[in-house]
Amino acid sequence: MDEKKIEEAIRLLIDGLGDDPERPGLAETPERVARMYGEICGNIGKSDEDIIKKLPAERHDEIILVRDIPFYSVCEHHMIPFLGICHVAYIPKESISGISKLARVVEFHARKLQVQERLTSQIADTLMRDLDPKGVIVVMDAEHLCMTMRGVKKPGARTVTSVVRGIFRDKIATRNEAMSLIGNR
Numbered sequence: 001m002d003e004k005k006i007e008e009a010i011r012l013l014i015d016g017l018g019d020d021p022e023r024p025g026l027a028e029t030p031e032r033v034a035r036m037y038g039e040i041c042g043n044i045g046k047s048d049e050d051i052i053k054k055l056p057a058e059r060h061d062e063i064i065l066v067r068d069i070p071f072y073s074v075c076e077h078h079m080i081p082f083l084g085i086c087h088v089a090y091i092p093k094e095s096i097s098g099i100s101k102l103a104r105v106v107e108f109h110a111r112k113l114q115v116q117e118r119l120t121s122q123i124a125d126t127l128m129r130d131l132d133p134k135g136v137i138v139v140m141d142a143e144h145l146c147m148t149m150r151g152v153k154k155p156g157a158r159t160v161t162s163v164v165r166g167i168f169r170d171k172i173a174t175r176n177e178a179m180s181l182i183g184n185r
């Protein structure tokens with residue numbers, strides 16, 4: 001990430017908006033915004049390979065579900081946030097993951113310029129590759145500020161995406177069991 005370039009761009013944006021980038025309230029804003037992007041979009045181009053640490057499953061081959069993982073991402077069409085909760089379910093084959101690592105996978109992929117559909121798939125792809133489970137379901141339920149602050153202005157509208165892989169795709173009963181546990185409200 002090139003923080004200097006971001007600072008220049010923000011100065012230009014403020015100027016373009018018709019405000020004065022040199023006035024005291026705004027003078028340090030470009031630097032602040034550049035630092036902020038380093039955090040909220042800091043994973044662009046980074047590898048997701050070392051997040052999951054496999055632990056032996058010890059014959060647990062039922063659904064493991066982590067519900068309500070909060071996430072914050074940035075809509076690539078408008079560059080303002082979309083945010084909500086993510087549910088991750090999987091059935092292990094030989095390995096399980098520490099619960100916190102699942103949340104880290106969600107956070108890792110959220111911190112890029114994203115669309116919700118791709119974000120949901122990327123989380124599932126990382127888990128399928130690194131945990132090699134029997135199957136994965138990822139459900140994301142989000143509010144897009146580009147829908148609620150501007151344009152159609154529909155506060156409260158939720159966008160729900162799901163990605164289903166492996167056994168959850170092949171076995172309807174298993175998928176339904178996971179979906180009822182998720183019980184997205």
Ligand SMILES: [Zn+2]
Nearest residue numbers: 075077078146
């Ligand atoms: Zn948008």
